Amino acid sequence: MKKYSALAWQMPLLFAASLAFMALSEAPTLTEWGISPLTLAITGGMVLGNTLPAHRTALFSDGIAFSKSHLLRIGIMLYGFRLTLSQVLYVGWPALLADAAVVAGTMFLALRLGRRFGLDTDTAALVGAGSAVCGAAAVLAAQPVLKAQERDVGVAVATVVVFGTLAMFAYPLMAAALLPHDASAAAWFSWGIYTGATVHEVAQVAAAGAAVNPAVADVAVITKMIRVMLLAPLLLVLPFLQGGRKTGGFRLSLPWFVPAFLAAVVLNSLLPLSAPYHQALLRFDTLLLTTAMFALGLTTRWQAVRAAGIKPLLLAGILALWLMTGGGALAYIGYLLFK
Secondary structure (H helix, E strand, C coil): CHHHHHHHHHHHHHHHHHHHHHHHHHCCCHHHHCCHHHHHHHHHHHHHHHHHCHHHCCCCCHEEEEEHHHHHHHHHHHHHHHCCHHHHHHHHHHHHHHHHHHHHHHHHHHHHHHHHHHHCHHHHHEEEEEEEHHHHHHHHHHHHCCCCCCHHHHHHHHHHHHHHEEEEEEEHHHHHHHCCCCCCCCHHHHHHHHHHHHHHCCCHHHHHHHHHHHHHHHHHHHHHHHHHHHHHHHHHHHHHHHCCCCCCCCCCCCHHHEEEEEEEEHHHHCCCHHHHHHHHHHHHHHHHHHHHHHHHHHCCCCCHHHCCCHHHHHHHHHHHHHHHHHHHHHHHHHHHHHH
């Protein structure tokens, strides 16, 4: 009973902070840069968590724990309402093939390089998941599957945010250098697939695509959402990467929010909500994920991030370079095969 009474006053304050981050993310400059409320929330949480005395943040311990567990899982489930099967059909096999190849290749490279660098499997897998699928949201979704420590999550989120932001600025510059202004519709379509299949977060994809032209933005965002859908099969595979370290063998432990995420995609395709209700649901989902990120930031200590050293950052940097080059090659091959 004491826990519920604590949640009754802690959660409104955490939600209020998250709403403030959501409002701030809609500022014209931040929108143009593709800075999502999730990025703002974990950054703000880390600043507060490392500035305020420990006994101050401890006052919100119940709300923080609730946000990082229950709200996170519900938020990942509701994320499925951002995608429909008709969107998959619109961009077709080129996008699906590019996304699948990028996710598989990125995870393979992350785990191989992680072992080479002497990183533990959790850190390498979290950095890989964030780079391969959808940035911070993928890292958060992978944590309960891997049973990873919060320190590893904070490190992984920080690295993918850094390189996702750099990619968001780099891709429009590359488009300007490589594509003429009067490029064919097929060229813009291909660039949209490339952007959606390789840039880290949804907001960053939208910003990078819009900086080129609306046609690229549309294809890029849909391609990105298909990549998000691949989060579910990736989470199915992740427990086997542990080699039984935490589960006593190769025993599949599937969190309930993984099939719920897929069910949300199907439900959104077959029984779509009217536009106002759908937008309200997506805003609510953003609120839940933003609150989870804020809670994670409050409990992430700079000392732990610094203690991880340069290796996670180096891994994320190499993966970002792979996405930009190898991912681009895979996207182009997919386009040539199924155009």
